[in-house]
Amino acid sequence: MHERRMRDGAKEALVYDASLYKHSWSDDTDNRMLFPVIPDSPRNTLSSLLSHTAHLQALQAARQLLLQQPGSGLKSPKNNDKQRPLQVPVSVAMMSPQVITPQQMQQILQQQVLSPQQLQALLQQQQAVMLQQQHLQEFYKKQQEQLHLQLLQQQHPGKQAKEQQQQQQQQLAAQQLVFQQQLLQMQQLQQQQHLLNMQRQGLLSLPPGPGQPTLPGQTLPPAGLSPVELQQLWKDVTGNHTMEDNGLKHSGLDLSTTNNSSTTSTNNPKASPPITHHGISNGQSPVLNHQRESSLHEETGAAQSLYGHGVCKWPGCESVCDDFGQFLKHLNSEHALDDRSTAQCRVQMQVVQQLEIQLSKERERLQAMMAHLHMRPSEPKPSPKPLNLVSSVTMSKNLPSVSPPNLPQTPTTPSAPVTPLSQMPQVPSVLSPANVPSMGAMRRRHPDKYSMPLSSEIAPNYEFYKNADVRPPFTYATLIRQAILEAGDMQLTLNEIYSWFTRTFAYFRRNAATWKNAVRHNLSLHKCFVRVENVKGAVWTVDEMEYQKRRSQKITGSPTLVKNLPSSLGYGAALNASLQAALAETSLPLLGNPGLMNSASCMMGASPPGLMCGSPTGLLQGSMHEDLNGTLDHLDTNGHSSPGYSPHTQLPPIHVKEEPLNMDDDDCPMSLITTANHSPELDEDRELEEGNLSEDLE
């Protein structure tokens, strides 16, 4: 329950490296998906039958190819998984989107290309596709019947009738085009969602910018465009002919390929607009509500996604098109809205769904792995990563609800985002009573020399400590100070401190006698806590100078920090000492946060105290700012202390305490003056500043 405990917590906290997940993901053979072949609709045409025959031939050829490659990874599952792709059979399947018969599947299985699970998934996909195709057929039948009826009803002689008939046909074609586009949208949307899901899981890092790789689903056609406009747009497209592979077969063939396509740079980033993350926030694509002005580019992109390297990327097509215009013609003619095209779209949707299922499975696996690993906290921890399992946003939102009504701004909020997981004492999600050390067992110390401020530690875990019966890894002094600082007027009665403890930490809802005694003991023992007689009674405040002095003294590894202690120097030096102490304490945890590394390294360097590299906002983030502002705000332009942390209601009698520290008492009166004069305006400024910081960090 002290700062060492906090380090203990860091020691015990299980850090999950996202790279591990990524690694396991990319190495997992199960991730490799078999592209589901497309069954023909019951309304098979002669061409479909021919195509089916071709498909069988292709399968046979693929099988022979497999048999002729005894050394290939395809036949040897013991080989490296990375060298065991399924591209060959899947590609063969893609050659002709037909049904794979059970016999063929058995053949593939015998060749150890597919696992039984994959086969089962494939069969399920086929069944689903069949059902969907039946629905599609019904839809088309109804559509055609409706059109036919309309034509019959509107049979008028003469030119007018013909024109109307033509109009009707155009309307139908337009409707079909819309339907086709919607199918594509659904397909692309699902792929995009899949990408986002992966990204959420930390599997993919998708740096924004022109170099960002894309998948076909990333360019979404608008739904609000009329068919005529769509066609016109397609005609107007002149653009880029070197596009990203449509990814259809890739994503369907091999999940790792999909992954790679998202993590490596694309050949033509220009033709692949970056993912827009705003669309899937609520699980529904904004495409459906898209404005027309933004539709041109996206519509073009949709077509572009099906065209790459002079080849039509429609599944199973691969027709050579010299230019994009020819490709568009080919697309409209060969891949118009018919049974086959819609079925292929459906299949692609199935592919995406299957990938999503796979993702969910992998996610579950990750959860299990995390839970399992956390059951053994004694194991060496991976390197710290700024991966917070407790949402800082949630924490920030939760703070006001649990804070007293007179605390409009809690100082913990701005520091939340800088908390590395390595400093987290426990992982809330897998907390169990067995992992919660007893009161006495918590006193193991972490080898770290420095501790980090409470606020930045507790803020991200606010909800956790509030609900979990886990002893917070902070000293009583730190907690008391935090409680007082969170108070609007920087003062609390003993009872209010008690309340803060019980309110903030579930752990302190029991063994009241013990920890309350400890609180009283700490309040009396430490000079940084100043008792102030108030009208209502005695309240406790924090002498920030003393607090920083204490912390500075604990820093034994940095003589430059200790030598500037206020006891030996003036107020300016006191500020410097506080600054340096706070810097030393706060910058260390920042090292775990790559985003703050620059600031941390800069502050850890030889820069003079108070001189910050970069903008102050960027440096005095979060806890550091909070730790420092207590000192900064107390100093006026002359370097003297100005009111900041002492009660401002009454001029109280102050009890001077002699803390068992070998400190020069010369500065004690100063600190008392500091605490005796308090300006609420400064508090407000401080809170405002912290609020701004909090907003900046969000």
Add this chain to the structure above:
DNA sequence: GGAGCCCTAAACAGTG
């Protein structure tokens, strides 16, 4: 092994 820090426990005094 000693120093220092922290926690826990307890004794004691003052106050309402």
Add this chain to the structure above:
DNA sequence: ACACTGTTTAGGGCTC
């Protein structure tokens, strides 16, 4: 007398 508050001392665990 009791509860609460505040101070002080003592002892033990832990880390450096």
